[in-house]
Amino acid sequence: MKKFSTSLASMAFATLGASAGLAQPATDFYKGKTVSLVVSSSAGGGYDLLARTVARHLPKHIPGSPTIAVRNMPGAGGIVATNYVYNLGTKDGLTIGGVQNNTPFEPLLGTKEAEYDPKKFNYLGSPSFETGLLIVWHTSPVSTVDDARKKEFTVSSSGANSTPGFFARLLNELLGMKLKIVLGYPGQNESFIAMERGEVDGYPSIFWSSLSSTRPDWIKNKMVKYIVQYGPEKEKGAGDTPNVMDLLSKDEDKLLLKAAIAPLALGRPYIMPPGVPADRVALMQKAMMDTFRDPEFLAEADRLNLGVNMPRSAEEERRIVEEAYATPPEVVTRLRRIANPEGSK
Numbered sequence: 008m009k010k011f012s013t014s015l016a017s018m019a020f021a022t023l024g025a026s027a028g029l030a031q032p033a034t035d036f037y038k039g040k041t042v043s044l045v046v047s048s049s050a051g052g053g054y055d056l057l058a059r060t061v062a063r064h065l066p067k068h069i070p071g072s073p074t075i076a077v078r079n080m081p082g083a084g085g086i087v088a089t090n091y092v093y094n095l096g097t098k099d100g101l102t103i104g105g106v107q108n109n110t111p112f113e114p115l116l117g118t119k120e121a122e123y124d125p126k127k128f129n130y131l132g133s134p135s136f137e138t139g140l141l142i143v144w145h146t147s148p149v150s151t152v153d154d155a156r157k158k159e160f161t162v163s164s165s166g167a168n169s170t171p172g173f174f175a176r177l178l179n180e181l182l183g184m185k186l187k188i189v190l191g192y193p194g195q196n197e198s199f200i201a202m203e204r205g206e207v208d209g210y211p212s213i214f215w216s217s218l219s220s221t222r223p224d225w226i227k228n229k230m231v232k233y234i235v236q237y238g239p240e241k242e243k244g245a246g247d248t249p250n251v252m253d254l255l256s257k258d259e260d261k262l263l264l265k266a267a268i269a270p271l272a273l274g275r276p277y278i279m280p281p282g283v284p285a286d287r288v289a290l291m292q293k294a295m296m297d298t299f300r301d302p303e304f305l306a307e308a309d310r311l312n313l314g315v316n317m318p319r320s321a322e323e324e325r326r327i328v329e330e331a332y333a334t335p336p337e338v339v340t341r342l343r344r345i346a347n348p349e350g351s352k
Contacts (some may be wrong), residue, residue, distance in 0.1 A: 033100070033286040038071030040101060047088035047106040049081040053217050057134070057275055057313050058105040061295075064304040068294040084170070085110040086120050089278075093123035096280040100287035104278045108137065108270035109170060111328050115266075115339065116346045126332065127281040129288045130324035133274035134299040134308070134315045137216060138238035140245060141178060141186075142231040143209035144202045150232055152182060152249060159185040160208040163198035166190060167348055171198070174212040176345045177267055178235070181251060181260055186211060196221075202231075209234075214271075215242045216314020223312060237264070239272040240317075262338045267345075269331040274319050292321045 044062055048054040055077075062075035080088040085107030096102035111128070113121035141162075143149050149160050155178075164171040167190060175186045189207050192198045199222065201207045209231075218226065225231050226244070233248040241250050255261050277295055279288060298304050299318040308315040319327075334342070 033284070033290040034070045036071070036100065036287060037069050037073040040071070040073040042069075042073050042075050042101050042103060043097075044075050044077045044103045044105055045088050045092055045096070046077055046079050047081065047085035047104070047110065048079065050079050053214075053220060053313070054105060054107060054275060055079060056220070056311060057308070057315075060304065060307055060311065060313065061105070061134075061277075061298060063307070064301055065294060065298045068297040068301070069290070083120055084113075086113060086118070089113075090120075090122050092278060092280050093128065094280075098280060098282035100279065100283050100291065102280060103131065103291070104280075106276060106278060108273045108276060111273065111276070112270055112331055115332060115334070115342075117343055124281075125328050126325075129279035129281065129283055130321040130328075131277040131279060131288075131292050131295045132299065132321050133276045133319040133324060134313075135216065135317055136239050136274045136319065137214045137271040137314075138236055138240070138242035138245070139174060139212050139214055139268070139271055140218070140236050140242075140248070141174075141209065141211050141234040142213055142218075143234060144205070145230050145232060146205070147208040147232065149208060149234065152184075152235060152254065155184040155186070155234055156182065157185070159187050161187045161189050161206075162209045162211045163192045163201050163207045164188050164190055164211070165192055165194060165198075168346065171210065171212045172348075173267075173346050174237075176348065177264075178211060178251070180345055181264060182235070182254060214314070215244060216312075216316075219244065219314055220312035237268055237271070239268065259338065259341075262334065263341055266331055266334045266338060266342050269327055272319075272327050273324060276319075276324055296320060 044058055046055050046058045059077055062077050065075055066072045089106045089110040092104035111125035149155050149158055162175050172188055175188050178184045179186055198210050233245050235251050236242055236245050236248045237251040252264055296318055
């Protein structure tokens, strides 16, 4: 009985301690703390490089200047990390997710592995939007949209349900292109090597930020041709490359494209799990936006070619997610068919 009472007392003390921690003002909470920044990709990629750059500059914009520890958690196209942040991330403001922009929309596509409600995340903002490109190697006979409609040509992809595979099928559906998807390339780098070797003609979904940071010489030396671009805004670096939206005439096609490119509009989002005290969320939202506008951060991002082009606020991020989930059911059905060629999910 004595042990039981002691145990109860210990539990009560721990509960009071946790309550006191949650009650602590946000401006005092972060001093001496370590914030875990969970990144949904492996080390060395674009998301990882950006997260580590953010981690170097974010502390000075948070009262108390906590340490930011980056933790890579790749898997399932970012779903593993997003599941973790939502279900296992601490609710005290010490867990942040830097997740791939597809993950908030996986439930919309019916992805069963996505065990979270995107509308319940606390969005912190994004340093940019993304613009996708269909590119072909400079020796390819395909140079224009009309060429792509008349001639079959090969593009590489890791798997049928991967992002490159999805956008290749989307371009075929919306523009009547003749992209033939060649599967089996583990990632973007292997796909690029395949283009250089002449194994495939092109790649259907390179983001401008990734192209400029990983293959700046391709841009400088005009080693690839840009066939079309797609995203919330046109990329100036791609010159007069046509935007897919401008090539569509049917309203239902425009709605489909808008839903499909919602991840690009989201950019590279940072999130917190649901249940974090509102004042800590607000503090972190402000700190993120201050970081994205920090001249020292911008200078480093520019030096690393990270493609930081336009900050997106937490409110804008939430609006993009909510609009996507308000897509008409018939358009969602069509979107799921393209996302999952083996059958609607």
